[in-house]
Amino acid sequence: MxxxxxxxxxxxxxxxxxxxxxxxxxxxxxxxxxxxxxxxxxxxxxxxxxxxxxxxxxxxxxxxxxxxxxxxxxxxxxxxxxxxxxxxxxxxxxNAPGRVAEDTIDLHGQFVEEAEDILEARIRDAQARGQTHLHVIVGKGNHSANHVQKIKPRVEQVCRELGLQYATEENEGRMYINLAGGQVDGMPPLPAGKSGGGYGGSAGYGAHGSSQQRPPASQPQQQQQQQQGDQMEELEKKVLSKIFSKLGDCCVVM
Missing domain, CATH: 1.20.58 (Methane Monooxygenase Hydroxylase; Chain G, domain 1)
Incomplete structure (x- = not known):
């Protein structure tokens, strides 16, 4: 049995x-x-x-x-x-609006298989909307066994399978994917709307402060954040529900 x-x-x-x-x-x-x-x-x-x-x-x-x-x-x-x-x-x-830029996806907390499916769906969704690139937070592996990165190799594999060029950013816990099909020459650019000050941290863009510590968002910013939130919700509906039907399968040892 x-x-x-x-x-x-x-x-x-x-x-x-x-x-x-x-x-x-x-x-x-x-x-x-x-x-x-x-x-x-x-x-x-x-x-x-x-x-x-x-x-x-x-x-x-x-x-x-x-x-x-x-x-x-x-x-x-x-x-x-x-x-x-x-x-x-x-x-x-x-990935809540205001925590990452709209051209960025944070895969912290995901199992490798979960991260792979989420990333694939995000790439296809971004390409369908005409987005030219994607910044992916993959982590440095500082807390993994033997400090070996787990997510990054799988992200690289996904890029190769989809025929996309990629590069490690200045922060080694982040990757840049060219969604337009071209080469990645030189150091990848910073995420949209993000300064270098919050770019170097190994755990994303830094601490998430309270609403009292933030200046009120302008109407265009609020609209952009709402649009980003709608995109995240749509991505969840498309992807996360089918991830776990795949993860429900088990390996068998005879």
Missing amino acids: AQAIPMQQQKHSTRLGGRAHTHADSDAEREYDRLRDLARAEASKRSACFDQAHDAYERGDGAGAKQLSNEGKEHAAKMEQYNKQASEYIFREN
């Missing part, structure tokens, strides 16, 4: 960086961690049920094996739900 191994349990080590939220918001970080912890707990329960189902099958207890297998599937569904909530939540937090 095949023994299922939960993919989410394996993918936990592929999360980008040590912090999922790239701005100073401990509440967001705690909520993200809570959801991922719940998903890991369900993954552990799923694995235990499948192990017990295997043992029951080996003993000739077909009914018991089926019951345990069904329980494992229930835990798998809960695991997918919690991971979906975590991915969507941190994506909204990190």
Whole structure:
């Protein structure tokens, strides 16, 4: 009988960086961690049920094996739900209007597979709207095992598969993708509307201050932020719902 191994349990080590939220918001970080912890707990329960189902099958207890297998599937569904909530939540937090430029996407907090699908959809959406480039926050891998970047190699793979040229920016935790199909010559430009002062940090554009610390946005800025928010919401609807149908599949070891 095949023994299922939960993919989410394996993918936990592929999360980008040590912090999922790239701005100073401990509440967001705690909520993200809570959801991922719940998903890991369900993954552990799923694995235990499948192990017990295997043992029951080996003993000739077909009914018991089926019951345990069904329980494992229930835990798998809960695991997918919690991971979906975590991915969507941190994506909204990190890419909220005013936190990143409209030509930028922040993949902090995503598992590698989640980041890949989100990026592919964002690239296709940007190309459809005539956008010429995309800045991608991939993290430096400072908090990953052996300080190895996990997201960046997958972003590079996506670019190669789509035939797009890319380059590492001055901040090694960021990448520039040319969506127009040409070469990337020299150092990539800064994101739209961002100065160098907030560009060098390894965790995005720096701390997210309170509304009292910010000057009021002008009407054009408000319209731009609303448009960016609408684009993010549309991207979520297109992509995030189908990511987890793929992640729900499990590897099997015979």
